[in-house]
Amino acid sequence: MAHIGTTPRRPSWWKRLGEHCYRASTPQLVRDMQHASSGAFDALVKDLEAPLEAGFEREVARQMNQGAYLAFVPSETLMPVMMQRFGLEASRIAEDSDLQAMRRTCNACPVAGRCWRAMRRDAGVEECRGFCPNAEAFDRRAAVA
Numbered sequence: 634m635a636h637i638g639t640t641p642r643r644p645s646w647w648k649r650l651g652e653h654c655y656r657a658s659t660p661q662l663v664r665d666m667q668h669a670s671s672g673a674f675d676a677l678v679k680d681l682e683a684p685l686e687a688g689f690e691r692e693v694a695r696q697m698n699q700g701a702y703l704a705f706v707p708s709e710t711l712m713p714v715m716m717q718r719f720g721l722e723a724s725r726i727a728e729d730s731d732l733q734a735m736r737r738t739c740n741a742c743p744v745a746g747r748c749w750r751a752m753r754r755d756a757g758v759e760e761c762r763g764f765c766p767n768a769e770a771f772d773r774r775a776a777v778a
Contacts, residue, residue, distance in 0.1 A: 659692045664701075671704065678702065679710045681753045690753070694746030707745045708736040711752055712767070715739075718758045719771035731774065735767050742766055 644652075667674045677683055678693060685693070697705065712735070713723045742748060744764050751760060762768045 656688055659688050660696070663689065663692045663696055667702065675704050678705055678749075681710070681714065681749075685753075690750065694750045697746035697749055698744060700745075705745075706740060707742055707748065708739040711745065711748050712736065712739045714752045715748065715761060715765060715767070716771060718756070718761050719768075720758075720775045721771060731770060735770050738766050738770070 643649075677685075678697075696702065716723055739745075742765075747764055748761075751764075762772075765771070
């Protein structure tokens with residue numbers, strides 16, 4: 634506990650160095666995990682409830698926005714969860730002719746990493762409308778359902 638008039642203790646130089654090295658190496662760590670343990674990494678990325686260290690999660694999302702994960706298909710992992718935000722059930726619109734177009738849009742999304750992080754933290758529909766390229770299509774479909 635800090636006493637009045639004392640300055641808070643800074644982490645030791647060793648701890649600060651370790652934190653800096655971790656931050657600096659996180660991009661390579663994420664790439665190495667993807668290539669060395671692709672099955673485990675894919676399972677981790679697809680599990681929207683798996684706890685992740687914040688810096689690691691940010692880096693995965695950043696690389697995802699760059700299209701770095703060839704095995705990750707946003708329409709399989711993210712779109713069903715996003716549709717729920719909009720009050721839609723994937724099984725109820727499985728025969729919808731617009732579904733294929735929505736999947737293509739989702740898979741080409743330039744902010745898949747942002748979406749991934751939003752779905753991981755259970756973002757609300759209003760936030761999702763702000764970035765999802767399928768938001769208007771989901772809203773139209775929800776109005777009809």
